[in-house]
Amino acid sequence: MQLKLRFKERKMFSSKKTLMLLLSLCVSFAAFAQSIVTGKVTDQNGEPIIGASIKIKGTSSGAISDVSGLFKISGNGNETLMISYIGYLSKEVVLNGQNNVSVQLIEDSKALNEIVVVGYGTQRKSDITGAVSSIKAADISKIGGSNIAEALQGKTPGVEILNQGGPGAAPTVLIRGLGTNGDASPLYVVDGMMVSGIGFLASNDVASMEILKDASSTAIYGSRGANGVVLITTKKGKTGKAVVNFNTTHGFQFLARKYDFCDAKQYAQLVKIFDTNAGSTANSSIYANIDALGKGTDWINESTQNGITSDYQLSVAGGTDKTTYNIGASYHSEDGILKYTKYDRLTLRANNEYKLNKRITIGHNLSLASSNNYGNAQWNGGRGINSLYRMSPLLSIYKADGTFTPGQDQDIVNPYAALYQSKDVHNHPLQFVGNGWLNYEIINGLTFRSSYGVDYTNTYDNSYEPTYSMGSNQSQQARLRTGYTTANTWLWENTLAYDKQLGADHHINLLAGYTAQNYDYNLLDVTGTNLLSNDPNYKYIQALPITSLSWTNSTFPSSESILSYLFRANYNYKDRYLVTVSFRADGSSKFASGHQWGFFPSTAFGWRASEEDFLKDVNWISNLKLRGSWGQIGSNKISNYQTYSTLNMETTYNAVFNNVFYQNATITKASNPDITWEISEQTDFGLEFGTLNNRLKFELDYYNRDTKNLLLTLPIPGGSTGFSASVSNAGTVRNSGFEFLASWDDKIGNLSYGVKVSGSANKNKILDFHNQIIYTSDWMVPSTHISQAGSSIGNFYGYKVSGIAQTQAQIDQLNATAVSKSGVAGKQYWSGLKPGDLIFQDITGDGFIDSNDKTDIGSPHPNFTGGITLSAAYKGFDIAIDMMGSFGGKIYNDNRNQFVSSGLSNLNTEWLNSWTPKNTNTDIPRYATNTSTSQQSDFCISDGTYFKARYIELGYSLSKELLSKIKISSLRIYLNTTNPFYITKYKGFSPEVSNAYGVTTMGDDFRTYPVTGSAKVGLNITF
Secondary structure, three states, X not given: OOOOOXXXXXXXXXXXXXXXXXXXXXXXXXXXXXXXXXXXXXXXXOOEOOOOEEEEOOOOOEEEOOOOOEEEEEOOOOOEEEEEOOOEOOEEEEOOOOOEEEEEOOEOHHHHHHEEEEOOEEEEHHHOOOOEEEEEHHHHHHHOOOOHHHHHOOOOOOEEEEXXXXXXXXXXXXXXXXXXXXXXXXXXXXXXXXXXXXXXXXHHHEXXXXXXXXXXXXXXXXXXXXXOEEEEEEOOOOOEEEEEEEEXXXXXXXXXXXXXXXXXXXXXXXXXXXHHHHOOOOOHHHHOOHHHOOOXXXXXXXXXXXXXXXXXXXXXXXXXXXXXEEEEEEEEEEEOOEOOOEEEEEEXXXXXXXXOOOOEEEEEEEEEEEEEEEOOOOHHHHHHHHHHHHXXXXXXXXXXXXXXXXXXXXOOOXXXXXXXXXXXXXXXXXXXXEEEEEEEEEEOOEEEEEEEEEEEEEEXXXXXEOOEEEOOEEEOOOEEEEEEEEEEEEEEEEEEEEEEEEOOOEEEEEEEEEEEEEEEEEEEEEEEEOOOOOOHHHOOOOOOOHHXXXXXXXXXXEEEXXXXXXXXXXXXXXXXXXXXXXXXXXXXXXXXXXXXXXXEEEEEEEEEHHHOHHHHOOOOOOEEEEEEEEEEEEEOOOOOOOOOOEEEEOOOOOEEEOOEEEOOEEEEEOOOOOOOOEEEEXXXXXXXXXXXXXXXXXXXXXXXXXXXXXXXXXXXXXXXXXXXXXXXXXXXXXXXXXXXXXXXXXXXXXXXXXXXXXXXXXXXXXXXOOOOOEEEOOOOOOOOEEEOOOOOOOEEEEEOEEEEOOOHHHHHHHHHHHHHHHOOOOOOOOOOOOOOOEEEOXXXXXXXXXXXXXXXXXXXXXXXXXXXXXXXXXXXXXXXEEEEEEEOOEEEEHHHHOOOOOOOOOOEHHHHHOOEOOEOOOOOOOOOOOOHXXXXXXXXXXXXXXXEEEEEEEEEEOOHHHHHXXXXXXXXXEEEEEOOOEEEOOOOOOOOOOOOOOHHHOOEEOOOOOOEEEEEEEEEEEO
């Protein structure tokens, strides 16, 4: 500070002595005025706070604390300092002549824990009336992986995660059960942009994930929110000096569990059992000298690997009063545990904000992701994975001539060869997701926001398949396939928000908006055969002219659009009584005129009882809130053009299509112009309670969600018409249940620790299917699942086992009963039934077993899912242990009866205890082909209950005092492991079975890519 004095010539200053005295005082005062005030800013634990803002009250003078929390600012010791930092309560310090001060900032629990992202804005958690769960950056980054949705597993009540296993594969996410037989995935919104998926995001780029579960919180998204909403906020810049962060992990993936199949000696014993049951010695050469066989080829070891995985992330964030920025790049790579499968992704991100003036702010959130997925474990219909269980350990990978050894049966593929032959399958998506926005504060409290976003993906598919011969699995022609897919979504949203405090007691927040969205999809796929070269190194170089090659191609264009109007009002009275009302209208191009618009209202109420006068002074109650909500949400998740008939060119038919005659054409699908919105109506009641200064918190929710006017593909009555079935509105599905979340956080000296327990119990039930029974299938086996009124969606379908036939006399009695009840001479209970075969329940009571006796044999949906998280930190050390479990769901283990006609299939070691005339005290039937055992029955139904360690992480952070000497803000090293072990009775690779063939075939373990575990070491450093 500079001081200037103006002097006027006066007689009283004419004296030279007096003038010299005044000049001396002036110089001394100026020197004092320009002194320096120093200080240090720390948190409650005495740790320095880096980047805190220090300002002199009433002036523009300011400073920023350094890596040691120290600052310097010009002052005279009589000013008032204003110290602030995000996440802490601001503090004013009156210097009173001090030139050195120590300032301790206190964490602002509301800023850290209670600000939650909701649809089109943020709210204090204490003001929220809906069911919203939040996961912060630390929990997301611990899991890592190729898809951040994996971080939700076991962390959020009401959210079920089904891992897919393969590198780069996105898990299935179900929020509060399965309410549709179509697309059940939630809506993902990244920084306000609705996106098709979140595989492009790097875990270290994410600041928080909010899961909106009830109708009150999701209704603002209308038709897109029927299956829940996942809001993702990526990291933004903050005012202050540039902060550079580098984070890297390196490790490997491994099989979390192995499959207990027979080795060479055991396999020979198995073949001997088969021959004995068949009364044959056809395969006697295999078991002629069993003791000399040893272990043989371990096909799982030969076909799997410890896949290397790496992550690198670099970001720079900072800003001024006018501009903030967060720019980063990340790279993720992983080798699949199945050989010749791998995935990598490079992501670039730039989140910037520019304050043009006091009322106008603009910004952008931009992301570009380039990924590559190599190999195809599902090549040849997934037979390679399936043959891991069944390939003979007596065979080697290669024959003497260097070619691949075929399987011992025509239905068995050499699994190593299958993976090798698919190594030239390449999928390469390039995805850009971004939006630019403008905020204009028209008057205080009234803000207009306009945002335009794009989600554009260009996917290049390329595969090369050489000629090969592996028994009956062979190809005489090399094939080259190239495909290009473009998917482009644009979203334009305009909202007007008004936030106003009216007096001391009333607070209102109003939101109105208009949005438009369009989605275009196009596919061009070309396949060429008769290639000259069979060498993959020269697959693009062909000597033959292109006209001599055999080419097939296909195209599939599609387009859809949606127009929406939205409104929401929040009212808060005395921080005690809360009301939320919202409404959204969506118009979809998927429906015909007259049915395009859907209207989705919701309302919610909250009562913060702890703010009432009669409870405010009750010390042991920190928070008590009751809330309830009701609302309707729609869904239009069906394929495009379902309201139109489809036409196919066919030389033997003629057709009239839209009143136009077409020669050599036929109508393949009838139109249904009357289909309209699927409606999800949900009621939710919640309780939130905190005690002991909110160290102990508890949340409980009960919900009931009815999905009505279900969009179903129903069979066409009257038998075969030549038309494929069309979509109709039919049926109601109910999901109801409880959710709870309890947490304890405390600190004792230098030790801080926390415990979090969450869980949910959901019941899925079809209330009405318009008297229809819908059967669904996996890739090959027909009618493996059933959906009908009174059961849940996609229950398993087959015969119920009542035991094992022990004697021929027992079989004769069953046949006699069949003759007696049917009145048909010679009628058999089951054709060809022999001692040791499974006996099924006679559901119809007609005395014999046929397809009419198939029934519901179990549900894949768990009764309860939950998780436990333990965390602690002490003097730089930190540890986190996360465990989760799924209880009560069933799994159909297709591998339990994967026999082949020759009887040479390898099996689980449990089959060594299969039924024989000398081993009748067993629950494993005789090993033979074409028996009742090969039928779909609950013999293959297994308990899918499991409990596992989700992740374990141990870290150490170096002290800030030590790091300040080398100009580093923070440095942490850590070790972690994910999915290190399971506790389960299931005999397959993993009890986490995905729905590879759709949500109506959940729990079917058929050629499933195994779920992996991982072990990593990491480094996180900030400058």
